[in-house]
Amino acid sequence: MNEIALQWLSAxxxxxxxxxxxxxxxxxxxxPDTYTRIHALTKADNLGLGLVIFGLMLQTESWAVILKLLLIWLLALPASATACHLLARHTLRSEHRARVSTWQEPQ
Structure with a gap:
């Protein structure tokens, strides 16, 4: 029964x-703009990767594989944050300013 519960939790x-x-x-x-796009992408991808790693950790039986999966996730977190920061800084400094939608809801 315990193995079935782990399989369901993993899935x-x-x-x-x-x-x-x-x-x-x-x-x-x-x-609409670069800043909100990279914010949504990095936050969702970091959490998504964490959940996928957790699901895979539940399926493995080796502690070495669990540690490798955890290391992958822990290395992906700062890499994602760094890439997000560099992209936002480039957008801020470039001549291509982030476009904000000027559409307003009709009254």
Whole structure:
């Protein structure tokens, strides 16, 4: 019974992680400017990767594999934050300023 519960928890975690990846991709495509796009993408992808890693950790039996998966996630977090920061700084300093939507809701 315990193994079945772990399999369901792992599947749920993997599904939730993929859902966050999908939400980040939708945010990348739908948000109006660079800053909101990279914010949505990095936040959703970091959480999605964490959930996928957690789901995979539940399926493995080796402590070495668990530590490797955890190391992958811990290295991806600062890499994602650094890439997000560099992209935002480049956008701020470039001549291509972030475009903000000027559309207003009719009254």
């Amino acid at each position: 749920f975690s993997l599904f939730l992680g993929v859902s966050f990846f999908f939400a980040g991709t939708v945010g990348l495509l739908r948000f």
